[in-house]
Amino acid sequence: MMSEMEMSRRGVLAGSAAAAALAAARQVEAQPVKAAAPATMPVSLTVNGKRRDLTLDTRTTLLDALREHLKLTGTKKGCDHGQCGACTVIVNGERINSCLSLAVQHQGDEVKTIEGLGTPDKLHPMQAAFVRHDGYQCGYCTPGQICSAVAVLDEIKRGVPSHVQADLSARPQPTNIEMRERMSGNICRCGAYSNIAEAMAEVAGAKG
Ligand code: FES
Ligand code: FES
Numbered sequence: 001m002m003s004e005m006e007m008s009r010r011g012v013l014a015g016s017a018a019a020a021a022l023a024a025a026r027q028v029e030a031q032p033v034k035a036a037a038p039a040t041m042p043v044s045l046t047v048n049g050k051r052r053d054l055t056l057d058t059r060t061t062l063l064d065a066l067r068e069h070l071k072l073t074g075t076k077k078g079c080d081h082g083q084c085g086a087c088t089v090i091v092n093g094e095r096i097n098s099c100l101s102l103a104v105q106h107q108g109d110e111v112k113t114i115e116g117l118g119t120p121d122k123l124h125p126m127q128a129a130f131v132r133h134d135g136y137q138c139g140y141c142t143p144g145q146i147c148s149a150v151a152v153l154d155e156i157k158r159g160v161p162s163h164v165q166a167d168l169s170a171r172p173q174p175t176n177i178e179m180r181e182r183m184s185g186n187i188c189r190c191g192a193y194s195n196i197a198e199a200m201a202e203v204a205g206a207k208g
Helices: 004-030 062-069 125-132 142-158 176-182 193-204
Strands: 040-047 050-057 088-091 094-097 110-112
Touching: 040 062, 050 062, 062 088, 088 142, 094 142, 125 142, 125 193, 142 176, 142 193, 176 193
Parallel strands: 040 110
Antiparallel strands: 040 050, 088 094, 088 110
16 A cells, blocks of 8 residues: 555656646747748749749749739639649640649740730630630630640640540541540530530531
8 A cells, every 4th residue: 555655755746747847838838939931942934935934932833823923814723623624724735734733843844825825816726716616605714725625636636545535546537525525624614515615626627
Protein backbone atom coordinates (compact mmCIF):
# COMPACT_ATOMS: atom_id res chain seq x y z
CA MET A 1 0.00 0.00 0.00
CA MET A 2 1.20 3.51 -0.89
CA SER A 3 2.21 5.70 2.07
CA GLU A 4 0.73 9.18 2.51
CA MET A 5 4.16 10.67 1.95
CA GLU A 6 4.59 8.83 -1.40
CA MET A 7 1.15 9.97 -2.54
CA SER A 8 1.80 13.60 -1.80
CA ARG A 9 5.25 13.40 -3.47
CA ARG A 10 3.61 12.04 -6.63
CA GLY A 11 1.00 14.75 -6.47
CA VAL A 12 3.67 17.46 -6.23
CA LEU A 13 5.62 16.01 -9.19
CA ALA A 14 2.52 15.71 -11.38
CA GLY A 15 1.46 19.24 -10.46
CA SER A 16 4.85 20.71 -11.35
CA ALA A 17 4.93 18.86 -14.71
CA ALA A 18 1.48 20.21 -15.60
CA ALA A 19 2.49 23.75 -14.60
CA ALA A 20 5.66 23.52 -16.73
CA ALA A 21 3.67 22.28 -19.75
CA LEU A 22 1.16 25.10 -19.34
CA ALA A 23 3.92 27.70 -19.10
CA ALA A 24 5.56 26.31 -22.26
CA ALA A 25 2.24 26.35 -24.13
CA ARG A 26 1.65 29.99 -23.10
CA GLN A 27 5.12 30.92 -24.32
CA VAL A 28 4.39 29.33 -27.70
CA GLU A 29 1.08 31.19 -27.91
CA ALA A 30 2.78 34.48 -27.12
CA GLN A 31 5.28 34.13 -30.01
CA PRO A 32 4.14 36.21 -33.02
CA VAL A 33 3.41 33.84 -35.93
CA LYS A 34 5.50 34.80 -38.91
CA ALA A 35 3.88 33.92 -42.25
CA ALA A 36 6.45 32.46 -44.60
CA ALA A 37 6.85 34.55 -47.76
CA PRO A 38 5.43 32.66 -50.75
CA ALA A 39 8.04 31.06 -52.98
CA THR A 40 8.31 32.82 -56.32
CA MET A 41 10.05 31.84 -59.53
CA PRO A 42 10.74 33.54 -62.85
CA VAL A 43 9.04 31.98 -65.87
CA SER A 44 9.10 32.94 -69.56
CA LEU A 45 6.25 31.95 -71.82
CA THR A 46 5.47 32.77 -75.41
CA VAL A 47 1.81 33.76 -75.36
CA ASN A 48 0.07 34.33 -78.68
CA GLY A 49 3.45 34.82 -80.33
CA LYS A 50 4.85 37.29 -77.76
CA ARG A 51 7.44 36.48 -75.14
CA ARG A 52 6.17 37.22 -71.64
CA ASP A 53 8.49 37.22 -68.63
CA LEU A 54 6.84 36.85 -65.24
CA THR A 55 7.85 36.23 -61.65
CA LEU A 56 5.12 34.16 -60.07
CA ASP A 57 4.15 32.49 -56.83
CA THR A 58 4.98 28.87 -57.65
CA ARG A 59 1.37 27.92 -56.84
CA THR A 60 -0.06 30.14 -59.62
CA THR A 61 -1.96 28.15 -62.22
CA LEU A 62 -1.44 28.83 -65.90
CA LEU A 63 -5.07 30.01 -65.96
CA ASP A 64 -4.45 32.63 -63.26
CA ALA A 65 -1.18 33.69 -64.88
CA LEU A 66 -3.06 34.36 -68.12
CA ARG A 67 -6.08 36.03 -66.57
CA GLU A 68 -4.66 37.85 -63.55
CA HIS A 69 -1.09 38.59 -64.58
CA LEU A 70 -1.32 38.99 -68.36
CA LYS A 71 -4.94 40.26 -68.36
CA LEU A 72 -5.93 37.79 -71.07
CA THR A 73 -9.43 37.28 -69.71
CA GLY A 74 -10.78 35.52 -72.81
CA THR A 75 -9.82 32.23 -71.18
CA LYS A 76 -12.53 31.51 -68.63
CA LYS A 77 -12.52 30.02 -65.14
CA GLY A 78 -15.47 27.70 -64.69
CA CYS A 79 -14.91 24.94 -62.14
CA ASP A 80 -11.18 25.58 -61.49
CA HIS A 81 -10.59 21.86 -61.06
CA GLY A 82 -10.50 20.22 -64.46
CA GLN A 83 -14.14 19.36 -65.01
CA CYS A 84 -15.63 21.91 -67.41
CA GLY A 85 -13.05 22.78 -70.08
CA ALA A 86 -13.81 26.53 -69.94
CA CYS A 87 -10.10 27.19 -69.32
CA THR A 88 -8.84 25.24 -72.36
CA VAL A 89 -5.81 26.73 -74.10
CA ILE A 90 -3.36 25.28 -76.61
CA VAL A 91 0.17 24.65 -75.31
CA ASN A 92 2.82 23.52 -77.79
CA GLY A 93 0.01 22.41 -80.08
CA GLU A 94 -1.91 20.36 -77.49
CA ARG A 95 -5.07 21.46 -75.70
CA ILE A 96 -4.89 21.50 -71.93
CA ASN A 97 -7.02 22.63 -69.00
CA SER A 98 -5.02 25.62 -67.83
CA CYS A 99 -6.57 25.44 -64.34
CA LEU A 100 -4.82 22.09 -63.77
CA SER A 101 -1.35 23.23 -64.65
CA LEU A 102 1.12 25.40 -62.75
CA ALA A 103 2.46 28.32 -64.76
CA VAL A 104 6.05 27.63 -63.68
CA GLN A 105 5.84 24.20 -65.34
CA HIS A 106 5.58 25.96 -68.70
CA GLN A 107 9.00 27.58 -68.93
CA GLY A 108 9.65 28.24 -72.64
CA ASP A 109 6.28 26.91 -73.79
CA GLU A 110 4.17 28.34 -76.60
CA VAL A 111 0.70 29.15 -75.32
CA LYS A 112 -2.19 30.05 -77.58
CA THR A 113 -5.38 31.53 -76.13
CA ILE A 114 -8.59 32.62 -77.80
CA GLU A 115 -7.09 36.11 -78.17
CA GLY A 116 -4.33 34.61 -80.33
CA LEU A 117 -6.59 32.67 -82.69
CA GLY A 118 -8.26 35.57 -84.43
CA THR A 119 -9.49 39.13 -84.03
CA PRO A 120 -12.99 40.58 -84.47
CA ASP A 121 -11.89 41.84 -87.92
CA LYS A 122 -10.14 38.66 -88.90
CA LEU A 123 -11.81 35.68 -87.25
CA HIS A 124 -10.19 32.26 -87.20
CA PRO A 125 -12.23 29.91 -89.46
CA MET A 126 -13.46 28.08 -86.32
CA GLN A 127 -14.61 31.35 -84.73
CA ALA A 128 -16.42 32.29 -87.94
CA ALA A 129 -18.07 28.85 -88.10
CA PHE A 130 -19.24 29.16 -84.47
CA VAL A 131 -20.88 32.49 -85.38
CA ARG A 132 -22.51 31.04 -88.52
CA HIS A 133 -23.84 27.96 -86.68
CA ASP A 134 -24.86 29.68 -83.42
CA GLY A 135 -22.35 27.57 -81.53
CA TYR A 136 -22.94 29.51 -78.31
CA GLN A 137 -25.58 31.21 -76.23
CA CYS A 138 -24.18 32.91 -73.09
CA GLY A 139 -20.66 32.48 -74.50
CA TYR A 140 -18.97 31.57 -71.22
CA CYS A 141 -17.73 28.18 -72.41
CA THR A 142 -17.04 29.40 -75.95
CA PRO A 143 -13.34 30.38 -75.78
CA GLY A 144 -12.56 26.94 -74.35
CA GLN A 145 -14.82 25.23 -76.89
CA ILE A 146 -13.16 27.02 -79.79
CA CYS A 147 -9.60 26.33 -78.57
CA SER A 148 -10.55 22.70 -78.06
CA ALA A 149 -12.26 22.45 -81.45
CA VAL A 150 -9.21 23.86 -83.24
CA ALA A 151 -6.93 21.41 -81.42
CA VAL A 152 -9.32 18.49 -82.04
CA LEU A 153 -9.24 18.98 -85.81
CA ASP A 154 -5.47 19.18 -85.60
CA GLU A 155 -5.39 15.92 -83.56
CA ILE A 156 -7.51 14.23 -86.22
CA LYS A 157 -5.21 15.53 -88.95
CA ARG A 158 -2.20 14.16 -87.09
CA GLY A 159 -3.93 10.80 -86.67
CA VAL A 160 -4.19 10.91 -82.88
CA PRO A 161 -6.64 8.08 -82.10
CA SER A 162 -9.77 8.47 -79.94
CA HIS A 163 -12.11 6.01 -78.18
CA VAL A 164 -14.45 6.21 -81.16
CA GLN A 165 -11.89 6.06 -83.95
CA ALA A 166 -8.78 4.10 -83.10
CA ASP A 167 -7.43 4.05 -86.64
CA LEU A 168 -7.94 7.32 -88.46
CA SER A 169 -6.33 6.06 -91.64
CA ALA A 170 -9.47 3.95 -92.14
CA ARG A 171 -11.69 7.05 -92.13
CA PRO A 172 -9.80 10.32 -92.59
CA GLN A 173 -12.94 12.48 -92.25
CA PRO A 174 -14.14 12.75 -88.64
CA THR A 175 -17.74 11.78 -87.91
CA ASN A 176 -20.13 13.86 -85.84
CA ILE A 177 -19.99 11.21 -83.07
CA GLU A 178 -16.24 11.29 -83.05
CA MET A 179 -16.05 15.07 -82.79
CA ARG A 180 -18.56 15.00 -79.93
CA GLU A 181 -16.52 12.33 -78.15
CA ARG A 182 -13.31 14.32 -78.55
CA MET A 183 -15.08 17.47 -77.29
CA SER A 184 -16.64 15.70 -74.30
CA GLY A 185 -14.37 17.49 -71.81
CA ASN A 186 -15.89 20.84 -72.77
CA ILE A 187 -19.18 21.36 -71.00
CA CYS A 188 -21.78 23.85 -72.24
CA ARG A 189 -24.49 24.70 -69.73
CA CYS A 190 -26.50 26.31 -72.53
CA GLY A 191 -26.47 23.03 -74.46
CA ALA A 192 -25.09 24.35 -77.76
CA TYR A 193 -23.53 20.96 -78.54
CA SER A 194 -25.28 20.26 -81.87
CA ASN A 195 -24.36 23.67 -83.21
CA ILE A 196 -20.76 23.31 -82.03
CA ALA A 197 -20.50 19.93 -83.81
CA GLU A 198 -21.96 21.51 -86.97
CA ALA A 199 -19.42 24.34 -86.84
CA MET A 200 -16.60 21.83 -86.45
CA ALA A 201 -17.93 19.69 -89.27
CA GLU A 202 -17.99 22.69 -91.56
CA VAL A 203 -14.37 23.57 -90.77
CA ALA A 204 -13.32 19.93 -91.12
CA GLY A 205 -15.21 19.60 -94.40
CA ALA A 206 -16.83 16.47 -92.96
CA LYS A 207 -20.06 14.94 -94.20
CA GLY A 208 -21.16 13.65 -90.72
S1 FES B 1 -11.96 25.88 -65.18
FE1 FES B 1 -10.52 24.46 -65.85
S2 FES B 1 -11.66 22.71 -66.33
FE2 FES B 1 -13.11 24.06 -65.45
S1 FES C 1 -22.79 28.95 -74.44
FE1 FES C 1 -23.41 29.17 -72.37
S2 FES C 1 -22.24 27.66 -71.36
FE2 FES C 1 -21.90 27.27 -73.43
